[in-house]
Amino acid sequence: MGHFDFGMVGLGVMGRNLLLNMADHDFSVAGLDLDAEKAASLEKEADAKHDIKGTTDAKEFIQLLKKPRAIMLLVPAGKPVDSVINSLLPYLEEGDIMVDGGNSYFEDTNRRVKELNAKGINYFGMGISGGEKGARFGPSMMPGGNENAYDRLRPIFEAVAAKVNGEPCVTYLGSSSAGNYVKMVHNGIEYAIMQLIAETYDVLKRGFNFEDDELQQVFESWNQGELQSYLVEITAAILKKDDDITGKRLVSLISDTAKSKGTGKWTSQNAMDIQAPVPSIDLAVNMRDISKYKEERVQASKTYTWNGDAKDLSNENVTALFKDAFYFAMVTIYAQGMAQLTIASKEFDYGLNLEEVAKIWRGGCIIRAAVLEDFRNAYKANKELPNLLLDKNLAKGLNKHQKAMREVVKIGIDKGIPMSVYGVTLSYFDAYRSETLPTNLIQAQRDYFGAHTYERIDKEGIFHTEW
Template sequence: MENFDFGIVGLGVMGRNLLLNMADHDFSVAGLDLDAEKAASLEKEADDKHTIKGTTSAETFVKLIKKPRAIMLLVPAGKPVDSVIDSLLPYLEDGDIVVDGGNSYFEDTNRRVKSLAKKNIHYFGMGISGGEKGARFGPSMMPGGDKDAYERLRPIFEAVAAKVGGEPCVTYLGRGSAGNYVKMVHNGIEYAIMQLIAETYDVLKRGFGFETAQIQQLFEEWNQSELQSYLLEITAVILKKEDPNTGKPLVDLISDTAKAKGTGKWTSQNAMEIQAPVPSIDLAVAMRDISKYKEERVEAASKLRWNDSTETVNNEEIKALFKDAFHFGMLTIFAQGMAQLSIASKEFDYGLNLEEVAKIWRGGCIIRAAVLEDFRKAYKNNPELPNLLLDEELSSQILPRQKAMRSVVKIGIGKGIPMSVYTATLSYFDAYRSESLPTNIIQAQRDYFGAHKYERIDKEGVFHTEWEN
């Protein structure tokens, strides 16, 4: 007893794979699950070289782990997390560490941090990205909590994390719920880039008649360029897969009603609360919502018609145009997400180092991409950079591509094909680069109907006008 390095509660796919990953790196690990079959089968998966123990008893599980204990929860977010904490508390002691490795809402993490601190127990919220394969062979991990307590976790996490250039894709991120917040925004960026890829596929297919195989080849080519990213890579694989019964591309037989677990919505909601504009993420969430209204969309398709003019186009020119527009879109989406992290770090006193965030996202995680190394360099050069669009190197990549972006958005509008994220991304760019915005009209309107007052550009103070006189 008390000889095991680490424990995980929840032996589903993620928990089991992460435990096996730790065992591969010579850590002794214990697992707890109410399902006796899962607990027993965990030990069977390990070979003689690994020290792994599975149990269904919370008391036995806690007593297996060396002090100060390090225990990770990999259970569904919400009430299940609180339930597991309650089951462990009678056996935990001062200085023990509990790590929530699920996609918990950051405010829930704040509550748990305060509650467990009263019992002298350290609570960490840690985002994990990379899916089941990442958990087994190297995820990106985003822990936040007490900095001193992190030293108990660091050797294990650094060993099992994905590596880029020998550097582990994990680091201490900041105080309180910093880890969960960073993972939440990671998922928001993920939503937007997934939608950007989907819209590219849609316009090429519906708008220009590209076959699925042509789009697959295009995405595969892009992934060998400066656009290299995990999401492009897997999309190329998806488009290549054939249905064994019909021989058709499997993706063509998949329903267009998308689901979501809520992290994208949380990103948008909190961005609005802290006044961090992320319209690309907002619209990516909205498009998933619209997809659920299938029956209404089918009816609307027969009534709300639009016939675009057919044009003869050069496929190679279209491919080049969309490549530049996609590049513009991906960079500007990342800029929005990273700007939200910058604002949130000040708002919630996280103390985030955005260079470190970009660094640990380079490998293991779902949004890993070649451009993250450019982001890391940008924040290294200027740790206080409020927005990636202000970095000279990155703006030099974006500016030559804005013409393509504008052309692609016009194409979507002309053809009546929804390009919500493309359009929102361009609008964000244009708003951010506008020295003057028409919000002076809004100030005046608010003062007219609500006497909310307004500011002037020629003198200090706030003013109210009787507009009818």
């Protein structure tokens, strides 16, 4: 009793795998779950050398842990988190640490931090990326909370995190809900890049009649160079998988009505609240929403037809064109997400270090990619960089691939194939690089119908005109 290094509440796949990962690194761990079978199976699954204990009793669970106690919750976001907190509070003491490892909304974390700090409990919100395999063998972890209390967690988290060049993919990110916010934006970037990949797949398949094997080879080859990333890697694996029943490629038999858990929507909603433009993420969320209206889409497809076509290109030239455009879009999507983090850090006083964020995203997580090393170097060179598009080294690559991006967007228009994220990403880029935008006219319109006033470029002050 009282000697276990770490406790986990929720012994589903993620919680169990993370505990086993900790045990592999010689930490003694205890798990709590109301399901007796899950609690018992934890010990059965562990090696004989592991010091690991499962229980269904909250009081016993707390008594197993050394002080100050370090406890992680891996339960569904929302009310279940509050329920678990309330069930543990009677047994906790001042200085104990509780870590929410789920995808909780950052404002919920802010509330819990405030409530638990008043009771002397250190509360952390921590994003975890990498899925069940990552949890077992090395995830990317994004903790935010009390910096002093993090010293109790640091040795455990650094041991179990994914490693890139020997560096652990975890670091203290900032105060209060910083960890949950970073994970939220991580998921928004994930939405946009997944949609980008889907659009690439769609236009190559429908627009240029690429066969299944050709498509698979495209993504497999892309994963060997500057586009190397987890999402491109798994796309190549998905496109290779045959259905056991029909022998057809499994992906062609999967419904095109997409699901989501809301984290992409949260990213867009808060981005609008803090005036951080992330149109590529917004459109990715919208495309999942559009996919749900299957019956209407079927009807519309019979009403509206388009027989246009783009210029003929060889498969080799098409692949090269899309490779360059994909790089351009991918970097610009990351730039939007990282810019949102920069704005949010000031808005919520997180104190985020974007170089560290890029560093811990390089391994273990869903959006890990080779370009993150370039982003890390950009923030290392300029910690105050407001947007990755302003980094001169990245600008060289974007300028090099800019023409391909424009050609690809034209192809989508000519062929009548939706390429929403490609299109809006280019529009974001063009808006960001525009010294002058037509919003002067919008300011005049607002003043005309609502007397909202405007500013002038030739003198100081606030003005109103009787139009």
